[in-house]
Amino acid sequence: DVKVTQSSRYLVKRTGEKVFLECVQDMDHENMFWYRQDPGLGLRLIYFSYDVKMKEKGDIPEGYSVSREKKERFSLILESASTNQTSMYLCASRQGGATEAFFGQGTRLTVV
């Protein structure tokens, strides 16, 4: 069974902390994505990566960075967490072309 695994289901962090959200996929997919989900706003793309060490900004990259050192792992980094980054974060992977994206279970991050 294909799988996208996010390292934490729930996280509570303090304002100003550096936060790492980790995502691993076991499908050898080229493309990986980080979305943020907020009520009424749907899923908004933060960053995506189409290859190891390659990344592109999505629609809301401000305050975030990413790292992809290995094909199976894609990390989202909040350099200095703020309360407005409290949200659900969803990781996804996709091979590309006529294929669907597979999602992790999500990480609910609360910044206090």
Next chain:
Amino acid sequence: AQSVTQPDIHITVSEGASLELRCNYSYGATPYLFWYVQSPGQGLQLLLKYFSGDTLVQGIKGFEAEFKRSQSSFNLRKPSVHWSDAAEYFCAVGAPNFGNEKLTFGTGTRLTIIP
């Protein structure tokens, strides 16, 4: 750039009634189209997808969707809903060209089922 509109924020239907969730997209050619479902506290699960060919596609859990190019729509339907269908539903669009692999999602429709 592609975009998706789900005009209904919240829909309530009775168990056993039929369901239609609306999705409109904006893209210059025929896009890839998807419907995903999210149960509370969970990730997204694919219900169905359209890439090309037959415009009526069947998915899991008894759902179907119809691609209508003339209306730029990809509405999701189910003839008889079950209480377990209560969830949030997302329509998504992808561009069928190499190098643009991101999916763009709508804002979602929350479905409530009443007995």
